[in-house]
Amino acid sequence: QMQLVESGGGLVQPGGSLRLSCAASGFTLDTYTISWFRQAPGKEREPIGCISALWNTAYEDSVKGRFTISRDHAENSVVLQMNSLKPEDTAVYYCATDLIVGTQFCSYVGMQYWGNGTLVTVSS
Secondary structure, eight states: OOEEEEEOOEEEOTTOOEEEEEEEESSOGGGEEEEEEEEOTTSOOEEEEEEOTTOOEEEOTTTTTTEEEEEETTTTEEEEEEOSOOGGGOEEEEEEEEEEETOSSOOSSSOOEEOOOEEEEEOO
16 A cells, blocks of 8 residues: 655754654555645645655745755655744644655645644744
8 A cells, every 4th residue: 555654853943943754555665756845733734845756945035045855765755854942833744655656846736645743833
């Protein structure tokens, strides 16, 4: 069964860092776009960044320069490294994939599989 599972969320102080992981079971992540989204309390889910099968990345302005997305082949996962966290980064973070093989550029549309999310709380 194909599944995505996020992990690594938790409580962190403003200015701190967290490393989220999106691990796959039942399929190999390498050939697919993986996109990250988040949903803050009382707000709609929003995209934050993505990585294509060819390792091209894209980031929304709200996280550009602070968040980095990369692949971990050994773990069959995609990592979201979050630095300089702000209270407004508090949200449930989700990863998703469009299951389209070998795309050069990533996007946030057409996601077919989603993880259940991991909660990130940025607070002092």
